[in-house]
Every structure is written in structure tokens, then in C-alpha cells.
Amino acid sequence: MSSRCLELLFLVSAVVLAGCQREERRFSEPPAASVAIRSVVQSDIRPGGAPPPPSPAFAYDSNAHAISQGKQLYEWFNCTGCHAFGGGAIGPPLMDDQWIYGSDPENIFATIVEGRPNGMPSFGGKIPEQQVWQLVAYVRSLSGQVRKDADTARSDHLFTRKSESSMGNTRPRPASPPPQPPP
Amino acid sequence: MGDKHEDSSTHRHPTRKLFEIGGRRLGLLAVAVLAALWVGGPLRAQQGAAQWPMPAGDFANTRFSALQDVTAENVSQLKVSFTFSTGFLRGHEAAPIVTSDTMYIVTPYPNVLYALALDEPGAPVRWKYEPKPRASSQGVACCDTVNRGAAYDSGRIFFNTLDNTTVAVDAKDGHELWRTGLGDIRRGETMTMAPVVVKGKVLVGNSGGEFGVRGWITALDAATGKIAWRAYSTGPDSEVLIGPDFKPFYAQDRGKDLGVSTWPRDAWKRGGGTVWGWISYDPELNLIYHGTANPGPWNPEQRPGDNKWTAGVFARNPDTGAAKWFYQFNPHDLYDYDGVNENVLMDLEIDGRMRKVFAHPDRNGYLYVIDRETGEVLSAKPFVHVNTISGIDMKSGRPTMVAEKKPVVGKVVRNICPHAAGGKDWQPSAYSPTTRYLYIPHQNMCQDQEAVPANYIAGTPYVGANVKMHAGPGGHRGVFTAWDVAAGKAAWEIRENFPVWSGALATAGGVVFYGTMEGWFKAVDARTGRELWKYKAGSGIVGQPVSYRGPDGKQYIAVLAGVGGWAGAVVSANLDTRDVSAGNGWGGVMADLPQHTQQGGTLYVFALP
Numbered sequence: 001m002s003s004r005c006l007e008l009l010f011l012v013s014a015v016v017l018a019g020c021q022r023e024e025r026r027f028s029e030p031p032a033a034s035v036a037i038r039s040v041v042q043s044d045i046r047p048g049g050a051p052p053p054p055s056p057a058f059a060y061d062s063n064a065h066a067i068s069q070g071k072q073l074y075e076w077f078n079c080t081g082c083h084a085f086g087g088g089a090i091g092p093p094l095m096d097d098q099w100i101y102g103s104d105p106e107n108i109f110a111t112i113v114e115g116r117p118n119g120m121p122s123f124g125g126k127i128p129e130q131q132v133w134q135l136v137a138y139v140r141s142l143s144g145q146v147r148k149d150a151d152t153a154r155s156d157h158l159f160t161r162k163s164e165s166s167m168g169n170t171r172p173r174p175a176s177p178p179p180q181p182p183p
Numbered sequence: 184m185g186d187k188h189e190d191s192s193t194h195r196h197p198t199r200k201l202f203e204i205g206g207r208r209l210g211l212l213a214v215a216v217l218a219a220l221w222v223g224g225p226l227r228a229q230q231g232a233a234q235w236p237m238p239a240g241d242f243a244n245t246r247f248s249a250l251q252d253v254t255a256e257n258v259s260q261l262k263v264s265f266t267f268s269t270g271f272l273r274g275h276e277a278a279p280i281v282t283s284d285t286m287y288i289v290t291p292y293p294n295v296l297y298a299l300a301l302d303e304p305g306a307p308v309r310w311k312y313e314p315k316p317r318a319s320s321q322g323v324a325c326c327d328t329v330n331r332g333a334a335y336d337s338g339r340i341f342f343n344t345l346d347n348t349t350v351a352v353d354a355k356d357g358h359e360l361w362r363t364g365l366g367d368i369r370r371g372e373t374m375t376m377a378p379v380v381v382k383g384k385v386l387v388g389n390s391g392g393e394f395g396v397r398g399w400i401t402a403l404d405a406a407t408g409k410i411a412w413r414a415y416s417t418g419p420d421s422e423v424l425i426g427p428d429f430k431p432f433y434a435q436d437r438g439k440d441l442g443v444s445t446w447p448r449d450a451w452k453r454g455g456g457t458v459w460g461w462i463s464y465d466p467e468l469n470l471i472y473h474g475t476a477n478p479g480p481w482n483p484e485q486r487p488g489d490n491k492w493t494a495g496v497f498a499r500n501p502d503t504g505a506a507k508w509f510y511q512f513n514p515h516d517l518y519d520y521d522g523v524n525e526n527v528l529m530d531l532e533i534d535g536r537m538r539k540v541f542a543h544p545d546r547n548g549y550l551y552v553i554d555r556e557t558g559e560v561l562s563a564k565p566f567v568h569v570n571t572i573s574g575i576d577m578k579s580g581r582p583t584m585v586a587e588k589k590p591v592v593g594k595v596v597r598n599i600c601p602h603a604a605g606g607k608d609w610q611p612s613a614y615s616p617t618t619r620y621l622y623i624p625h626q627n628m629c630q631d632q633e634a635v636p637a638n639y640i641a642g643t644p645y646v647g648a649n650v651k652m653h654a655g656p657g658g659h660r661g662v663f664t665a666w667d668v669a670a671g672k673a674a675w676e677i678r679e680n681f682p683v684w685s686g687a688l689a690t691a692g693g694v695v696f697y698g699t700m701e702g703w704f705k706a707v708d709a710r711t712g713r714e715l716w717k718y719k720a721g722s723g724i725v726g727q728p729v730s731y732r733g734p735d736g737k738q739y740i741a742v743l744a745g746v747g748g749w750a751g752a753v754v755s756a757n758l759d760t761r762d763v764s765a766g767n768g769w770g771g772v773m774a775d776l777p778q779h780t781q782q783g784g785t786l787y788v789f790a791l792p
Contacts, residue, residue, distance in 0.1 A: 075635070081393070081644020082322070087765025088758045090322060090644070096759045119322020121642055158595045158633040158649040160764035160771075167761075 022150045025065045040110045042102055058105040060137035062147040070138025071152050071164075073131050077123070085160050086142040091120065095142040095167065103145065108136045142167075233732035238278035238332040238377045238686075239611065240729065242464040243528035246613035247689045248730035252738035254692040257791060258706045259716045264739060264790040265306050267299060272782035273755050274747015276609070277332035278377070278686065278727035279786065280340070281741075282354060284734045285309060287335065288743065288786060292321055292328035292345045298357055299786075302734040306788070310357035312350075320346035323371045323642065325393040325767070326749035327756065331609070332727065336380035336405060343374035349387050349403055361408030365389070365401055369642050372396045379462040381471060381501040384411055388458025392476045392521065393767075395453035395645035398493070400462075400473055402504060412504035416456025416475040416492050417442045423492060424504045431508045432558040433580045435489070445488040453639055454486065455479035456493035460523025461611060463541065468556060470498045470507055472541060474523035477516050480637035481603075482647030484592055489514040494522040496543065498558060508558035512545045514581060517590055518571060518632070519603040519648075520546035525611045526555075527621060531669055533561055542668050544612060544623050546605025547572055547582065550666055564671045566664055567606035567627060568655050571599055590634040590648065602630035602652050603768060604749060608684070611727060612666075615689035618709050620665040620674055622695050626682035626750070627655035627662050630768055650768030660772065663687070663697055665712060675712035681776065682750045686727030688740070698724025700746055701779045704787065720744035722783025723776070725751055737790045745784040746776070755782055 041052055060066040074080065082088075086095030101111045112132050115122030123132070141151050141164045151165035161167070232249035240246045253261065269275065273291035280287040284302040289295070294316055300309040321328050324345055333342035339351045339360060347366030352359050365387065366372035371394025378387045384402040392398070398416035403409065414424040419440045431437055438444070443451055456475040463472045475497065478490040495511035513520045526541040531552070533540075540561060543551045548569035552562045563575040572582040588599050607625035614621050630652040637647025654660045661679035666672075685698035693709045700723040706716040723746025730740050747755030752766040753773040763771025 076638055078638060078640055078643035078645070080649075081646055084758075084765045084767070084770065085762045087760060087762025087770045088756060089752065089766045090325060090756075092757070093759035093762070093765065095762060098757075115319075117318045119319055119324075121319075121322060126640075157635065158631060158651060158764070160649065160651055161762040 022062055022064050022147070024063060040102070040106050041104075042107065055104050058137070060105075060133055061140060061145065062150050063137065064150040066134045067137045067141050067146060067150055068152050069131070070134035070136070073127070073135050074138050077127060077135070079135070085155070087161070094139050097143065103140070103143070105133075105136050105140065108139050109133065112136070234283065235279070235281040235729040235731045236335040237280065237379060238334070238727055239461060239463070239525070242379075242381070242466065244461055244463040244525045244611070245527060245616070245689070246611060246687060246727075247615055247691070249691045250730055250732060250738045251691040253690060253694055253740065253791060255694055255708050255715055258692070258694050260791055261706065261716055261718070261740070261789045262792055263718070264788045266788070267297070267306065267786040269295070269297070269743075269745070269784040269786065271295070271784045272745065273784075274327040274329045274751050275726050275743040275745030275784050276329040276748055277743055278729050279741045279743065280333050280335050281729065281731040282335050285354065286741070287333050287340050287354075289330045289333045289342045290784065291330055291747065292316060292324070294330055294342070294344045296333065296340065296342060296352065296357070312352050312357045312359065314344045314348065314350055314362070316344040316346035316348070317368065320368045320373055323368050323391065323394055324373045324375070325390070325644075327747045327752050329375050329748055331375060332377040334378045334380050334385075339405065341378045341380060341385050341405070343376060343378060343387055345373050345375065347372050347374050347389065349374070349378065349385060349408070351385070351405070351408060363403055363408040363410065370394070370396055371642055371645070376459045379464065380405055381464045384501060386462050386471065386473075386501070388473065390457050390459040392455040392457045392479055393644050393646050394642070395455070395479045395639050396457060397452060397454060398456035398458055398475055400458040400504075402501065414497075414499065414504045414506070415442075416458065417446070417451035417454040419443055423506065424499070425506045428500070429506045429508070432510065435514070435579065435581070436491070436509050436511065441489070441491045445491045446486060447488070450486050453479060453645065454490060454493060458523065460521070460609060461525040463526045463528050464501065465528055465539070465555060468539070469500060469502070470555070471501045472496060472498055472526040472555065474521065474526070476521035476523050477519045480645045480647040481519050482592065482634040482637050483515060483517050483590060484634060485637060485647065487515075490516065494520055496522055496526060496553070498555065510553060510558045510560065510580060512551065512582075513547055517584070518599060520605055522546070524607060524609070527612065527614045528555060529614060529616070529668065542614070542621050544607045544621070544625070544666070546601070546607065548601045548606030549575060549582075550621075550671075552668060562671050565606075566623060566666055566673065567625060567662065568600050569606065571601070590632050592634045592636065595631055595633045597631045598629050599632055600629035600655055601626075602628040603650055604628065604682075608749065610684050610725075611686045613687035613689040613695065615695070615709055617691060617693070618665070619667065619669060620709070621668050622687040622689055622697070623664045623666055624683035624685055624687050624697050625662055625664065627657065627659055628652055628682065628772065629655045646767070649764055651763050652768045652772040654772060661699070663707075665709075677707065677712050681773070681779070684725040684748055684750045685742070688728040688730060690730055696728045696740060696742070698726065698728065698742055698744070700725065700751060700776065702744060702746070704728070704742055704744075718787070718789070720783075720787055721785055722746050723751060723754070723780040733790075739788050739790045741786065741788045743784070743786050746780050746782065751776065753777065754780060
């Protein structure tokens with residue numbers, strides 16, 4: 001087998017494997033296994049100047065089933081009543097780049113489970129954890145933070161905005177690093 | 184003190200101008216006296232036209248000021264006298280309340296009550312009272328965290344907090360007299376309306392029709408805060424306070440426990456019918472009039488039946504709460520057409536006979552004239568483009584619904600007019616006994632709507648509708664209409680770019696005031712609608728203008744600016760309008776509002792130099 005053939009085989013299997021992950025349906029799994037949770041960080045300032053640990057990859061960001069389940073749950077748990085289809089109403093918009101309590105998966109998870117003082121209800125104990133993670137994935141998709149090919153397509157409902165997958169990426173963008181003082 | 188100032192005002196106008204009324208010339212003073220007699224009733228006689236003790240000005244809800252220093256001729260010289268920043272940025276829908284030397288303002292959440300010293304230069308803060316409502320209440324306030332104002336009576340100020348308490352404070356020093364909890368934010372209840380004080384009872388009602396709450400009106404003892412009575416808008420007669428005195432005009436409203444039997448099993452327990460609007464009072468008949476809001480959820484398929492006693496108006500005895508009659512504007516409401524808009528009491532000659540009536544511009548786009556003794560509909564005419572109702576059957580009082588506009592699950596119904604906020608929402612109209620016009624601030628809006636299943640989870644929205652709004656015919660989103668009540672038609676109208684979400688004020692000087700969402704505060708000629716003066720405020724105006732005579736003897740006009748409310752949430756809640764359903768359907772149609780105004784919260788007070 002030529003090295004070119006090997007390369008091709010490698011590429012094809014990589015694509016297939018990635019596809020598997022995208023289409024994978026997890027029916028039961030311990031919550032801890034679904035995502036690596038680090039402590040929920042809400043501030044950019046860390047005393048002592050230590051950089052925050054890098055955010056681990058969120059498996060559901062690339063899982064089409066989880067995102068589409070999340071979309072269903074988003075309506076069933078009445079998220080639409082307060083956040084509309086991402087534009088916000090009683091609650092803040094979820095499709096823009098402003099995140100009061102953080103846009104990382106564990107931040108959104110904590111927001112849903114714990115609630116927030118200015119009106120976000122505490123859904124902890126009401127929604128199974130796995131479904132919360134699915135909601136997290138869908139909420140992240142509203143601001144383009146998930147893998148494009150895993151994103152949900154057009155809605156069956158009244159057309160109120162572009163579909164999740166055709167919306168621009170509005171994830172929060174960090175500014176360029178400031179100049180460092182000379183050593 | 185009111186009398187003293189009335190005297191001084193006549194001295195200041197030795198060259199009183201005359202103006203035209205239907206070809207006859209009448210002195211302004213004569214008109215004012217007539218007007219005071221007409222509108223005033225006992226309240227005005229007691230407190231004098233100099234003050235503004237409740238948001239509507241008087242028990243009749245006319246919002247008419249008998250003051251006449253500011254006239255159509257001199258209003259162009261109005262200047263800012265002083266301003267005051269409330270420190271908050273959500274929609275400022277409240278009316279300033281004025282007693283002899285103090286102005287009282289309630290802010291949106293966190294409902295701070297300010298007392299401004301009108302007898303000192305620049306009206307500094309005399310005191311402030313902070314009720315500190317629970318922050319979570321913001322999460323169950325459907326349409327911005329607004330408050331519609333306080334009420335003054337016998338040395339006390341009363342107002343409601345977003346987290347369902349009614350508070351009484353001493354008008355002199357601001358110390359809390361009592362505070363009564365009336366509802367539960369965990370069930371989605373809030374309170375946003377302005378109390379009305381009738382015969383020593385503070386009348387208040389709840390909000391939360393979009394959260395499956397059960398609506399009520401409650402009377403509290405003004406001295407102690409103890410609950411005197413509570414009447415629910417749904418459920419068995421004993422809880423609606425329907426008894427032997429209940430004599431509704433129309434047959435469909437007679438029968439036992441209709442508040443239960445016109446609903447699917449138990450649906451009345453989360454059926455809405457909140458009482459978040461205006462209450463008027465007729466001392467002679469000893470009746471109060473209050474509307475009931477939309478049934479919940481919006482999706483009508485989940486609540487077959489007439490859904491009594493929602494989307495209608497009750498006449499009740501203020502002492503006991505006992506219902507005298509009820510009329511339902513929108514049986515089995517399909518479009519969130521609340522019945523809580525103001526009922527403006529007036530006496531009209533109809534077919535040669537004087538009738539005690541009220542005028543009610545409903546969300547459904549019809550202006551009703553109703554006999555306030557019996558509940559009989561005397562006339563009902565559309566004051567805006569309506570395609571959901573083809574007419575009102577005068578025999579049964581029921582609207583004839585247009586079948587193809589009915590919301591259905593799984594279908595998008597296009598171009599429903601008027602939209603969910605109605606031909607007119609909360610923004611109260613004013614009535615001038617001089618012109619006999621009702622000045623109606625309202626909108627010209629339609630919507631596409633899809634009914635979807637609503638899932639009841641206590642403390643979360645219970646709506647079941649996806650909504651996308653657009654401007655009605657003509658493309659203008661707002662209208663300010665002068666409605667000739669006796670003739671049943673518009674005398675004139677002013678088209679505005681945005682919904683006119685502020686209240687109206689009519690004055691004996693022949694000038695009518697209202698504000699726009701861009702921030703223009705306008706004075707127009709009461710007779711013709713000609714614009715006489717305008718001032719650009721720092722933020723859009725959704726408040727209620729009032730007029731009073733200050734301790735210095737001058738006539739003042741006051742209004743809060745600070746855009747918000749349901750229509751202004753695009754700005755006040757910073758919504759993302761790429762989703763046109765944002766803000767329960769307003770996102771797309773108000774996408775241009777941020778180019779015209781920003782958040783604010785400032786009182787503006789004007790006077791002649």
C-alpha cells in the first residue's frame with residue numbers, strides 16, 4: 001500500500017470518526033463523564049495574576065443529537081418565554097456576545113442549575129443533569145459557539161430569525177493582549 | 184390652599200383671552216368652573232384642582248386638569264423648570280403624584296419612592312423610601328419591571344412593589360406605616376399597577392397573565408393594611424364575590440359558578456384575569472370599575488369556553504367587593520386582548536336622555552360606551568384598524584370573530600390586527616369635558632402568530648404563542664387620536680412613528696400633552712390636534728403627564744422620561760433584534776428604536792417663564 005493510500009485511509013477514517021461523534025446518541029451516562037467540570041469562574045481577575053486554566057473541550061459542542069435535544073428542551077422548559085429564540089425578553093438575549101455570568105459550558109450549566117439573583121430561576125432538581133448539558137449545548141449554539149456541522153438547522157416554527165447554523169459567530173472575542181512591561 | 188392659588192391665578196390673567204367653543208364665545212374661567220363641576224365630583228371639590236393625588240387625576244379617570252394658565256396661545260413658551268434623575272434605567276411608566284408642597288415618584292424596580300420638596304428651589308429630595316423588593320421578582324415581570332405610580336390619601340402614600348407587597352408610608356416623613364404581602368413571585372405573580380384609595384380602602388390588583396397566575400383585586404384597610412376583601416377573576420362565585428347583588432346585563436353572564444364551568448377542568452386555577460390596569464369610582468352609585476386581563480395561556484386551544492371572568496370589566500361595591508355587574512369584551516380571548524384599559528366616567532346625552540356611562544378603549548380596537556349603572560353596551564366602534572372582529576352584536580354584546588384569524592396550533596396566521604398589545608395597551612387616555620373628546624394614545628400594529636403548546640411550570644412563562652409584529656396599514660406604528668365620544672368617531676388623529684406608549688393629559692387651557700418613544704414631549708391643540716410645542720427629553724417617554732399648581736402659584740406640567748415597557752423593552756432590556764420575536768414579538772418591529780433613544784430615568788417639570 002502506498003503512503004498516499006495510507007494517507008487517504010487516515011483522512012477518511014478521521015472524517016468518519018468525527019461524524020460518529022457528531023451523530024452519537026448517549027442514552028445514559030454519569031454526569032461527570034459528560035463533560036469535565038472545573039470550578040465555575042465568573043471573573044477575569046485572578047488574585048496573584050495566575051492565568052485561568054484552559055477550558056476543556058465540551059463534548060456536546062460537536063454532538064448534533066445533544067444540540068437538537070437541547071433545542072426541544074429549550075421550548076419545553078419555557079426558556080422561550082423569557083429568552084425568546086435567542087433575542088431575549090424578560091431575560092437577556094442569548095444570541096449576542098454579552099454574557100453576564102460567563103459563556104463557558106460550566107458557567108451556563110451553573111446558571112441553569114443555580115439560577116441567578118436578578119430573575120433567572122433555579123432549575124436544579126427539576127431538569128436531569130444530562131438534559132441541562134443538552135440545554136447548555138443549544139444555548140451555546142445560539143451565539144455560534146458550537147461546531148457548525150453539528151448545529152440545528154431551520155426551525156419548524158414561525159420564522160423569527162436565521163437558523164442557528166446560518167447565524168454568524170457572535171461568541172465573545174477577547175481583545176488582543178496588551179503590551180507587556182519590559183522585563 | 185388650592186382655593187388660594189385659584190384666586191391668585193385669576194389675578195394673574197387680567198387680559199384673559201376668549202376662545203371658540205362651537206361658535207360661541209365663553210370665558211375661560213366659566214369653562215373651568217363648568218369643567219370642575221363636571222369632572223370634579225367630590226374628590227376634586229375636596230382637594231382642589233391644584234393637586235394631582237392619583238395617577239388618573241380623579242376617580243373618574245379623566246386626567247383632566249382644570250388649571251388654565253397654560254393655554255394654546257402661550258404653551259409655546261413652556262420652559263424646563265427643574266429635572267430629577269431617578270437613578271434607574273428601566274421603563275418609567277409612573278405618574279408623579281402631587282400634594283400641596285410635595286411630589287412623589289415611584290421608580291421601576293427597585294420601586295424607590297422619592298418625595299421632592301416643591302417648596303424649595305430646584306425641588307430637592309425631601310426623603311426617599313426604599314422597599315427593597317426581592318431581586319428575583321424581575322424574572323417574572325412580563326413586560327419590563329415597570330411601576331405605574333403611587334396614590335395619596337389622608338396623609339399617606341400607597342404604592343405596590345414588584346414582589347407583591349402594598350406599602351403605606353407617611354406622606355410627611357416617609358416612614359413606613361404598614362406593608363402587606365399579597366402574592367407570590369414563585370407562582371409568577373407581580374404587582375405593577377397604581378393603587379386607588381376609595382373610602383378608606385386601598386384597591387390593588389396583581390399582574391402575571393403570562394405566567395398562569397389567577398387574577399385578583401384586593402381591598403386593604405388604609406389605616407392598618409389588613410385585607411378587607413379579595414375578589415378573584417376566575418373560580419367559584421364565592422371567591423369571585425358574586426352574590427345576590429350580581430345583575431349582569433347580558434344573559435350569557437348569568438348562572439352559577441361560570442368562573443369554573445367556562446373552563447376545562449381546573450384550568451381556571453391558572454387562568455389569568457389579572458387586575459393590573461386602572462380602577463375608576465363613581466361615588467353616587469358607590470361602584471368601582473376595574474378590568475380583568477387576558478386568560479392564560481395565550482394558546483386558545485388549551486382553554487375552550489368563554490373563560491370567565493377574564494378580558495372584561497366588573498362593577499363592584501367598594502365596601503364589600505360584591506360584584507354588581509360584569510361585561511366581557513373578549514369572551515374566550517384569542518389574542519391577549521386584556522380588558523384592563525381605563526374606564527373613563529362621564530355623563531352623556533344619548534337619544535335625548537342623560538346617561539351615566541364610561542368610555543373604554545379596549546385592546547381589541549373597539550371604543551365601548553357602556554351604561555355604568557347596568558353594564559349595557561350603548562355603542563362600540565373601532566378606533567383603529569381591526570380585522571379580527573367584524574362587529575359587536577348589540578343584542579348579546581359579543582364580538583363577532585373572524586374565523587380565518589383564529590390562532591391554531593401548527594399554523595402561522597398572518598396579519599392579525601390589532602396585535603397582542605391591542606389597538607391600545609395600558610397607556611391611559613384623557614377626557615376633556617370642554618371638547619368632550621377622549622384623547623387616546625395608542626398603536627397601529629398587527630402581527631403573525633403561531634399557537635404552540637404551553638407547558639405549565641409554576642414560576643415560568645405560560646404563553647404558548649410565537650409572535651412577530653409589524654406596523655399596521657399606513658406603516659406608522661403609533662397614533663394619538665381625539666375621539667368624539669358622543670359622535671362615535673375620531674375628531675382628529677396624529678400619526679407617530681413609534682407606538683404612543685405614554686399617557687395623555689388634557690387641560691382646561693385647551694392644551695393636550697403626550698410623549699413619544701423617541702423622547703418628544705408634545706403639546707397639541709385640544710380642538711384641532713395642531714402641534715403647539717415640543718421638547719426633546721433625554722430618553723423616550725412612556726410615563727403619564729400630570730399638571731398641578733406649585734406652592735409658588737404657577738401651573739406646572741410634569742412627566743417622567745425613560746423608555747421601556749413592553750414596547751420599549753428592545754432598549755430598556757437591550758434585546759437582540761436579529762430575533763424578531765424578542766420581547767414577546769416586538770423585536771423586529773422596534774429594531775430601529777435604539778437609533779432614536781437610549782435608556783433613561785428623568786423627571787421633567789415645565790412651566791411658563
